[in-house]
Amino acid sequence: MLNPDQLDRAVELLRGGGVIALPTETVYGLAANAEDELAVRRVFAIKGRPATHPLIVHLAGAEHLEAWAREVPAEARRLAEAFWPGPLTLVLRRTTRATDAVTGGQDTVALRVPGHPVALEVLRRLGGGLAAPSANRFGKVSPTTAEHVRQDLGSDVDLVLDGGPSTVGVESTIVDLSTGAPAILRPGGLATEDVERVLGREVPVRTSSTVRVSGSLASHYAPRAGVVLAEPAEAAERVRELRARGLNVGVLGPAHLVLPPEVARFDVPQDAGDAARVLYARLREADAQGHDVLVACLPQAQGLGLAVRDRLARAAAPRDPTPSH
Incomplete structure (x- = not known):
């Protein structure tokens, strides 16, 4: 305190x-x-x-x-x-x-x-x-x-x-x-x-609604680097594709991913609660290293994994080219 x-x-x-x-x-x-x-x-x-x-x-x-x-x-x-x-x-x-x-x-x-x-x-x-x-x-x-x-x-x-x-x-x-x-x-x-x-009942998730709320725009929570979404099993292939295009690539995902040693990785734990706790800090760390693009591994859509997927999807969405401030 x-x-x-x-x-x-x-x-x-x-x-x-x-x-x-x-x-x-x-x-x-x-x-x-x-x-x-x-x-x-x-x-x-x-x-x-x-x-x-x-x-x-x-x-x-x-x-x-x-x-x-x-x-x-x-x-x-x-x-x-x-x-x-x-x-x-x-x-x-x-x-x-x-x-x-x-x-x-x-x-x-x-x-x-x-x-x-x-x-x-x-x-x-x-x-x-x-x-x-x-x-x-x-x-x-x-x-x-x-x-x-x-x-x-x-x-x-x-x-x-x-x-x-x-x-x-x-x-x-x-x-x-x-x-x-x-x-x-x-x-x-x-x-x-x-x-x-x-x-005691099912509650639908409606990310599109007539009621406007915070954090509901398509592009949000975005780092400077571009974000490409991938399931964990697809991450290594996406990294190869992006590096072949000459891009500086970082990976946001669990520590067990097998990646080329020269690729920067930013550990996001598999546990959804732990992943939520560090997600924004990892995005900021990746930005500080100046990567062109981040391959972000998606957690399962359950528990807090749903929130992490939502934030990553908005970070990966097309961005408004006009300045926000």
């Missing part, structure tokens, strides 16, 4: 319209007072994020749900009781407390209670909500350490609170409960199987 002076300074900045970076268990967030529209717009400006792309509002506890959501279905309460604090975001119909600046003009708001003691203590002291997307430039690789934030944002952010490496490593799972039956709009740090276990 940080010392009280650092926490006091963070809250002072937030109350004065400042923007800070703070740790959560998923990734580091770029946080502003969710009820300060000018501060929220500054978050968009720092990230280079489209104003229609909504933010997640972080709360100190589930007891604050009714202040932000005018309808809280029973299934939302069950999920909150089971998984908050933690890597779960609920999309619900908003109250007037959630402004258009936060929701992207929609009638819904995304809410979560983060599972990190620093974030929770800042929220408790602030006494309100924090609009907090990932603390990086829009569309790029999310930060999982304070140093990642400093490298990406520099002096654009007023304060960076260092709470150590993120323990989950990928963003929260987003569950939409605003239109009746639940649906997962973004796989994340909470497995679909766990959501289904608590609700």
Whole structure:
């Protein structure tokens, strides 16, 4: 835990319209007072994020749900009781407390209670909500350490609170409960199987929806290098093909892969939870070595492997050629 002076300074900045970076268990967030529209717009400006792309509002506890959501279905309460604090975001119909600046003009708001003691203590002291997307430039690789934030944002952010490496490593799972039956709009740090276990029913994953949510664009979480997806058994052949074209190739995958000794490898464990924890750090390490392309091995689409596959697919998607900031 940080010392009280650092926490006091963070809250002072937030109350004065400042923007800070703070740790959560998923990734580091770029946080502003969710009820300060000018501060929220500054978050968009720092990230280079489209104003229609909504933010997640972080709360100190589930007891604050009714202040932000005018309808809280029973299934939302069950999920909150089971998984908050933690890597779960609920999309619900908003109250007037959630402004258009936060929701992207929609009638819904995304809410979560983060599972990190620093974030929770800042929220408790602030006494309100924090609009907090990932603390990086829009569309790029999310930060999982304070140093990642400093490298990406520099002096654009007023304060960076260092709470150590993120323990989950990928963003929260987003569950939409605003239109009746639940649906997962973004796989994340909470497995679909766990959501289904608590609700006692199948919950579809719909990565295309009329409800806009964070991290839902086709190209996202992207390193500078190009990303080529491969099943582990196909990785070596893809590497040979790309090297034959004269490309500087790196490989993102499990340590047991048999590759030419001169090919740089970035170990991503087979265990899905471990893979999620290190994914963004490995993408950043690969970028630091200046590779033209990364061959990324896909984990099985179960548990947190679904979230890892989602992030890699978006990293590999065709990119908007226009600058994001």
